[in-house]
Amino acid sequence: MLARKVAEVFNEPGCEHNKQKSEKDRKKGCTRSARPGAAGGGCAFDGAKIALQPITDAAHLVHGPIACEGNSWDNRSAKSSGPLLYRTGFTTDINENDVIMGGEKRLFRSIREVIRKYHPPAIFVYQTCVTALIGDDIEAVCKAAAREFNRPIIPVNVPGFVGGKNLGNKLAGEALFDYVIGTMEPEYTTPYDISIIGEYNLSGELWQVKPLFDRLEIRILSCITGDARYREVAWSHRAKAAIMVCSKSMINIARKMEERYGIPFFEGSFYGISDMSDSLRNIARLLVRQGAPEGLIEKTEGLIAEEEARAWTRLGEYRERLQGKRVLLITGGVKSWSVVSALQESGMVVVGTSVKKSTKEDRERITELMGEDAHMIESITPKEMYSMLKDAQADILMAGGRSQFVALKARMPFLDINQERHQAYAGYEGMVTLVEEIDKAIHSPIWEQVRKKAPWE
Amino acid sequence: MAIVNTSNKACTVNPLKLSQPIGAALTFLGINRSIPVLHGSQGCTSFGLVLFVRHFREMIPMQTTAMNEATTILGGTENIEEALLTLYKKASPEIISLCTTGLTETKGEDIAGAVKEIRGRHPELNQVAIVPVSTPDFVGAFQDGWSKAVARIVEDLAEGEPEVFSGRVNVLAGPSLTPADVEEIGRIVSSFNLHPVILPDLSGSLDGHVPEDFTPTSLGGTKLSEIRSMGMSEITLAIGESMRPAAETLEKKCGVPFVVFDRLTGLEASDRFLDLLQHLSGEDVPQKYRGQRSRLMDAMLDGHFFFGKKKVAIGAEPDLLFALASFLSEMGSDIEAAVTTTGSTILKKIPAEEVLIGDLEDLEERAVGCDLMITHSHGRQASERLEVPLFRAGIPTFDRLGTAHQLNVGYQGTMRLIFEVGNIFLGSKKENHPDTWSLSNAGRL
Structure with missing residues (x-):
């Protein structure tokens, strides 16, 4: 039974990777398994x-x-x-x-x-x-x-x-x-009820975007599963529309909710300014399509214009300090372009970004943003990362917590952007925080001290 | 003298215990150019690795045989082979450990046999020491894994030379010791003109040094050649009761006599250690330690006001629990609750009425009304709920800096403990107010 479930999950019709495969490969499923001694x-x-x-x-x-x-x-x-x-x-x-x-x-x-x-x-x-x-x-x-x-x-x-x-x-x-889903009913529903799928409220990121929805009077009926109560997940089938975020980790739920309960969804992201705006725009459109009053769209555009302007102004303050700083961005690779654009807007240069889990479409966006010779990294060993930093080919490494000490031991700045991180980087606020954190990391007074040799060396 | 009980709950709530395989793996991180491998699913390694990264704030080289359902049922020799060859080619370690897990032990594999078979096919692996250790997750705890691994290392690698190096002393470092502790013990031994071989030596590898280049293996720690020559030492000093099996193994195999020090925290415990070193070396106790001893006495004199009759609840692995409980008791505090992870002969010597093999839920129940809780970082939730201050000790301590540098042994370490713990007592002193002595409160304080 578990084997059947696993096969079913691997052959996800909603998955971009899967769609790009041949019929034969698709049957094999996503079988790339961990390698002994190198996992x-x-x-x-x-x-x-x-x-x-x-x-x-x-x-x-x-x-x-x-x-x-x-x-x-x-x-x-x-x-x-x-x-x-x-x-x-x-x-x-x-x-x-x-x-x-x-x-x-x-x-x-x-x-x-x-x-x-x-x-x-x-x-x-x-x-x-x-x-x-x-x-x-x-x-x-x-x-x-x-x-x-x-x-x-x-x-x-x-x-x-x-x-x-x-x-x-x-x-x-x-x-x-x-x-769980479909086993309880909400006390009431509104035309503005949405569910957010695949948002886990890490470091409170849901709270960086919730005020935006609140302003638009869009109700988060359920978040699956960030800051959720059990009953909210159980009645999530009553949402009018859904946003699926976070690396397709729950694409199967989004697709099945659409099939069984007719809840339309789109894949969005709360990381990056334009991504946040697109997510708001798309959810407003979907809600209107589902019967919410037309005025929601205009209201949304108004909020986007206001919040974007505010964010860009705040990011602009860092432009001079961060101009030309080179970033090596090693994430899961999904949607790294959405972060790339925010970094560029603050004056930074992304010298390399991982694309291991990105789709063809994501790669095209990266080329668009970073130019033809964009350095897309399929996989990188810690040793290679260390060498790049040691040779000062980048000014900061942004990656998951495991790589932290690769950068620090090379005496280079590091920023944790993985799930164990302590900062929240979602929405307009989050992007400003991210750039603020990069600024703090790069301009810390310790670098000059720790890179100098001891007087007797 | 404590009575040792085991919690009879079906469900463990807020675990205090960590698993055996990662205890075994950590000992190998105290050996130079080594890579511990857990023979299990990739998650077994990943959880352990993340835990150590957060505790030590260091890179942790640790690998997996990445077993899946099919390879578990069919047998994991191929996975072991692939892991060993990959690591040999990519990282050229001097020593690889192969620690089993719950998964591979349930199937019941002969890993020693598998290693032999693989060595037959790949003579290039002869340059690498490979140490298999049986550490099922469903038996024992972290400390047991550590204890077994050290015993297995000396059993497999120490060579029984008839020669004896004069002044050479083996130190078997138990799981309760921090890298700073290990370094201090080495320093004390050396100050008597003795030459210590410390196994494992986390002070060389996980002390937070910044190396000049990147290494995919552990860097620093006991050298393989030193381990091989442990049979030539004059004596073995086992630090912590859990190191007794390894000391016995070494005596049986190479004839090296041993002494077990069940702890090195506290004035008298430190005295016993230095006294033995003095007899062993024929040298006087160095002036430096006479000075430290005097300062420790002063710290005890200054500090005892704040420790007297304080109620303390401790959750820790047996060796650490024994060291901390004994220290606090010697300062005048009462051990109201003692919770531990696994059985040990040391438990009955703990100065508490009862020692419970249990979890942090048990500790929380017993810590109500205490003045202090001591356990690892996972005690933070209980500490907040009970409003009892928490002193962090043990692995994992992920929400404080400098855990590797906490010194708890010798005169110096005992003095530091008095200050750290004493300052918590001082800081949480309740001020008197007009109702403190009201008649309705009389006799209830």
């Missing part, structure tokens, strides 16, 4: 946890040995405006006896304990490698527990060995679609 990423369980844990009032119970939860809990920066239960680490922490006898009984008892002590509205139960291998049937246990305790207990079947983080994001989406 860097997290597993499917990790990806599922990233995608679901932002549901703040639910309990997230990990069925497996201590490694899966013990080594990783409370390490992500998804923020909550209220409940904090999502930050409590629950795990069955199975022992040798469970491995021999099966862990289903312990799982059931664990669910009971969590309900008695913490009273969550729902529990997500994550399957891991060991418990999958010994054949624990978490679907059956969750079903029995849901009946017994009279509340949703959702199995999330994501043993790490089925693949990487991105697959885990999608399998989490499948769990939401199969067990």
